[in-house]
Amino acid sequence: MEVTVQLPEVDTARMCHARQILDRVGDKWSIAVIHALGADTLRFTELKRTIHGISQRMLTATLRTLERDGLVRRTVHPVVPPRVDYELTELGMTLLGIVCSLMGWAVEHGDAIDEARAAYDARPAGSPTG
Amino acid sequence: MEVTVQLPEVDTARMCHARQILDRVGDKWSIAVIHALGADTLRFTELKRTIHGISQRMLTATLRTLERDGLVRRTVHPVVPPRVDYELTELGMTLLGIVCSLMGWAVEHGDAIDEARAAYDARPAGSPTG
DNA sequence: CGGGATCCGACAAGATACTG
DNA sequence: CAGTATCTTGTCGGATCCCG
Numbered sequence: 075m076e077v078t079v080q081l082p083e084v085d086t087a088r089m090c091h092a093r094q095i096l097d098r099v100g101d102k103w104s105i106a107v108i109h110a111l112g113a114d115t116l117r118f119t120e121l122k123r124t125i126h127g128i129s130q131r132m133l134t135a136t137l138r139t140l141e142r143d144g145l146v147r148r149t150v151h152p153v154v155p156p157r158v159d160y161e162l163t164e165l166g167m168t169l170l171g172i173v174c175s176l177m178g179w180a181v182e183h184g185d186a187i188d189e190a191r192a193a194y195d196a197r198p199a200g201s202p203t204g
Numbered sequence: 205m206e207v208t209v210q211l212p213e214v215d216t217a218r219m220c221h222a223r224q225i226l227d228r229v230g231d232k233w234s235i236a237v238i239h240a241l242g243a244d245t246l247r248f249t250e251l252k253r254t255i256h257g258i259s260q261r262m263l264t265a266t267l268r269t270l271e272r273d274g275l276v277r278r279t280v281h282p283v284v285p286p287r288v289d290y291e292l293t294e295l296g297m298t299l300l301g302i303v304c305s306l307m308g309w310a311v312e313h314g315d316a317i318d319e320a321r322a323a324y325d326a327r328p329a330g331s332p333t334g
Numbered sequence: 335c336g337g338g339a340t341c342c343g344a345c346a347a348g349a350t351a352c353t354g
Numbered sequence: 355c356a357g358t359a360t361c362t363t364g365t366c367g368g369a370t371c372c373c374g
Contacts, residue, residue, distance in 0.1 A: 118356050119355065130356080130357070130358095131358090134357060156355050158356060
């Protein structure tokens with residue numbers, strides 16, 4: 075197989091941009107929130123139930139960050155039982171597309187990675203790479 | 205209310221896969237290493253010089269993880285001055301493609317995010333979202 | 335040159351309790 | 355219901371020393 079990646083001019087500056095969004099979506103819960111909101115508009119509690127493992131502290135923090143980055147829109151309804159809706163913005167939806175690409179890659183090559191790990195883990199001590 | 209979700213059937217299981225690779229490339233240096241090796245095969249010291257900010261501890265740890273996941277191949281040359289070469293595997297190159305997609309998104313929408321942040325930061329205290 | 339081991343600081347993140 | 359504040363812990367990551 076030959077390399078068809080051919081990154082055009084991906085210098086340090088561009089890679090820095092990649093780190094930017096990875097800092098944004100690379101944390102433990104952003105992806106989960108984006109994915110959950112990609113399906114539908116949800117309330118705080120609904121999000122908490124959907125994502126399961128998340129604490130209300132991290133959910134709040136994650137939502138705040140995503141809102142600040144313009145990826146999630148927060149709507150407060152001034153009703154007697156407080157109600158706050160969260161939904162993806164258009165920008166957030168484009169990011170969701172990227173996330174789906176990520177998922178596609180993970181599903182496609184996740185098996186290979188698993189095998190590689192097993193093989194690496196099975197190596198005695200020093201691998202005769204040369 | 206109806207769901208206008210465009211993603212086909214992205215359930216929790218798939219999202220979990222996305223988290224897997226984000227755990228892998230989401231750390232501080234993996235992207236930088238993958239990007240550096242995407243251009244050419246490099247030695248340890250060369251990698252250290254290319255990535256600049258990285259310490260040898262993190263470079264070693266990052267390389268080890270990437271090697272274990274089958275993304276990077278490590279070649280030891282038994283010569284008098286020790287020489288170790290690192291290069292991307294075919295699997296690593298496909299991941300580089302994903303990374304490039306990420307970079308593309310970052311470059312394309314990074315400006316919008318910046319504006320959103322500025323707007324969010326300029327808000328008084330409670331935004332009349334509803 | 336390449337890398338392992340250890341110590342230590344900084345921050346992310348979980349659990350809990352409290353508020354409006 | 356939708357958060358906020360505090361405490362504690364776990365992990366990441368840098369600095370340093372040492373080895374082959």
